[in-house]
Amino acid sequence: MAELEIGQARRAAPRELVVGIDLGTTNSLVAYMAGDVPQVIRDEEGRALVPSVVAFGPGGPVVGEAAKRQLVRNAERAVYSIKRFMGKGYDDVKDELRYFPFRLTPSQEVVRIRIGDRELTPPELSALILKELRARAERHLGRPVEKAVITVPAYFNDSQRQATKDAGRIAGLDVLRIVNEPTAACLAYGLQRKSEGTIAVYDLGGGTFDISILKVQDGIFEVLSTNGDTHLGGDDLDRTLVDLILAEIHERHGTDLFTEAEAMQEIRLGAEAARILLSSEERTVLTLPVPQHGFTYRRELTRTELEQLIEPIVARTLAPCRMALADASVTPAGIDEVVLVGGATRTPLVRRRVEELFGKTPHCELNPDEVVALGAAVQADILAGGISHMLLLDVTPLSLGIETLGGAVSVLIPRNTTVPTSAKESFTTSVDGQGVVDMHVVQGERELAKDNRSLARFELRGVPPMPAGLPRIEVAFLIDANGILNVAAKEVRSGTQASVEVRPTYGLTDAEVERMIEESFEFAEEDVRARVLIEARNEAETVLRATEKALVQGAALIDPAEADRIRAAAAGLRSLREGEDADGIRAATDRLNHETQHLAELLMDSALRETLRNRQVESIEKK
C-alpha cells in the first residue's frame, strides 16, 4: 500500500529480533522468544538439533543431518566436534588427534584443519554451522536474522570465547553477547518456575563439562562460582568404549583399525549409539560390520559393563564440583536445587554420582538438550529490550594476570569475579633505558606463566629512557559482560601514551577475521539471495494486506474501474509472491503501490475530515 496510508499512525517498531544459539560440540540449536515463551526452532521434520558436522563435497559444504550422513563414507572431509578445537593451538590437541579422521596442519598458532587443498580454522567451520542455524531461523520466522546471543561453556577461556565471537562475525551475525551455558540453563529454569535459592547447574555436554553455583534472588541470577573442564564430555565417555572395541578387534582379528578413517567413524558412531541406548536399556548388542577386512564385530554390552568403563570419566567431574562449592563458600547441604544440563546427563551413572555428591535428586524437567538454547533466547530478549525483570551477573572462570620478570604471574583479576570488572596494576622496567616492555597476558590458576594459558602478547613501545625501576607502567584490564578481556597499558611518569599492539596467541587477528568475512561472502551469495527473497515476500505480504483493507474501507470512494485495476495489480503480485523471483516480486509490489496511490490519498482525506468532525462534536459537547 502506498506510503501515504501511514497517515493512520505507524505502529511502534516491532521488538528487535535477537536469536539465542547453543553452539554445541555434538549438536547445535537456535531458539527465539515467541511472545513471553522461549521456543526452539525446529526443521520441517520437527527436529530441533542440528548435528554440529560440516562435510565438504563437490557441491560445497553441507551442514547438519546431511553432513552427519557423510561421516563414514566421506570421513576425511567431514568435520565434527569442532568445538573441541576452538581457541586452541596444535600442541593442545595433538594427543587426541588419533580419534579424529581429519588432519591438522602443525603450527605454533591457531589450529588449522586440512580439507582437500583448503585449510580452515575452527571459527570458519563453526561459522558454517551458525549460518545453517541462521538460515533455519530465517525460514521459520520469515525475517532476516542479524543478531544473536551465543552460548559457550562457562569454563571456556578468553581465546575460546573470542574464537566463538569470531565465528559469529564470519557468519555475518552481530554477536550481542556470549553467555555461559549453565547460566543460560538457569535463566530458562528461572523464567519457568520462578524459583529462588542456591542452585547448582551440572552441565555435561558432548565435549565440555561445567559446574556453576548460582544464587537466584529477586530476579538476579548471580553466579557465585564456576569450574569445569573444557575437554570432558560425552565424546570422552564414547572413547572408553571405542578403545574397548578396538582392543577386542585387535585381539580377535589381529587388525588395528586406528588409521582407517571410515572404520573408526563406524566404531565411534556405534559406541555413541550403544552408550545412549544403555541409558534406558540394561543391555544391548553391538554389531559393527567391517567390510574392509571381511568381518563383523559383535558383542553384547550391559549397562554395568559400560559403567565400569566410564566410571573414571564421570569421577573426573566431581573434583571441579567440590572446588566450585568451596569457591562459593557453600556446602552440598546449602544447595537448594541441582539442575542437569547436556545430553550426557541422561547417563544413569552420572545422575547417581551427582545425587550422591549433592544429596538431592537433580532436576531435569526441561529437555537437557534444549534448555541452554532456551536460556540464550531469554538473554537475547533481555538485550532486545523485552524482559526487564531478570538480570544475570556472571563471573570470569579463570584468573587473569601478567607475566612478570622470572616467569611468575601477577594476578590482576581473580577467578569467580563478577563481570564486567576492571583492575589496574603498576609495573616497572628491569633494565636501564628500557624502551620497550613485553607484556604477556595469561589466564589460569598456576603460579608460573608457562603453566597457564597464554592469551596474548603485546609490546608497550615508546617508554622514555629512564633508569631501571623508575618508569611506572600502568596496565588496565577490563572484562566486559561477555567475559572477554580488553587490555590497555601506559607509562604514567612520563605521560607518554605508548602504543600497544596485541597479538592473540591462539586466536585470529582482526585482519584475519575481516578476510574470512569477505571470503564467506563469496561463498555466501546463495545466502544473500535467500535473504533478499524473504524481505521481498514480506513486503509484498504487508502491501497486499493493507490493500485488501483499503478496498473495503474505500469502496465508496473510487469507481469500479479503479477498483478493478487495483485488484488486477494485487492478483499479479499474489501470483508471484510464492515464486523465487525477488526482483519480480518487488516490481509487482511497486506497481500495486502505484495503483493504490489515489485510493490512499482519498482515504487520508476522509480520515482527516472524520477527525475534524469528531473534534467539532467534542467541542460542541463540552459547551
Next chain:
Amino acid sequence: MTEATGPPTRPGGVLGHGVLTRGASGTVDARNRETVKCWACGAEAPGGDLCGTCGRLQPLPPGGDHWTVLGLPRRLGLDRVDLEARFHELNWRFHPDYFRLRSPEEQAISLENSAGVNTAYRVLRDPVARVEYLLESEGMALGSAGQARPPADLFEEIMELQEARQGFEVADPDEAIALRARLEAARAELETRHAGTEADLTALFARWDAAGDGERRALLETMRDALATRAYLRTILRDLSATLEAGGRTE
C-alpha cells in the same frame, strides 16, 4: 632493534602493590571540572544516575573509593546483607544489558560503572581484601612477599619445621613416615593459625571505625602486621603442601 626490551617487573616497596581502582578512563573529562556537569547536555548538577535534564546515564563520581561507589561510609565494619543488597541494586541501575539500546557513550559509561560496582563489591565483601585495600589507600600497602614476616611466637617452631621439611625430601622410608606425620600435624596447626588471623583482623574493625585519627594510624599498623603474618603463613603452608604432595624421595 637497539632498544632494550624485557618483561615488566613489579615495582619495589615504594610503589607497592598497584591499587585496584575503578577503571576511570570514561570519567577523565569530568575529573577536571570543578562542578559536576552532565557530559551530554552540559546541565549543572545532573543529579542521580541519569541526568535530570537529558536523561542520559552519568559516570560514577570521579576519584571515589570503593565505599563511595557503593554509597557507604568509609568503615571496616560492614554488614554482608546490606552490602549484597547495594551490589544488586546498583547492578540493576548500571548493568550493560539494560543500556544496549542507548548511545555508545552511555553503553561505555554503563560498562565502567558496572565494573566499578563489581570491583568495589569484590574487595569490600571479603574482610581481608577490605583491610588490604584500606591500607593501600592510606599509603601503607603491604609490599610483595619480602615484607611478609614470621610471627615472633612461632619463629622457633617454623625454623624447626623448615628443617623437617628439608629432611623429609631426602628421608629414607622409615624416617619419611614419621616426618610425614609430623609435617601434617604442623600443617593443621598452621592452618588454624592462618584462619585465626582473619578473626584477629575483624576484631579490630569496630575499634578502627570508632577511633580518632591518632589512634587509627596505630591500629592500621597492627592490622598490617597481622596481614604480614597471614601472608607469611600462606607461603609456608603452600611450600609445606607442595612438599607433602611430592612425597619423600624414597616414599
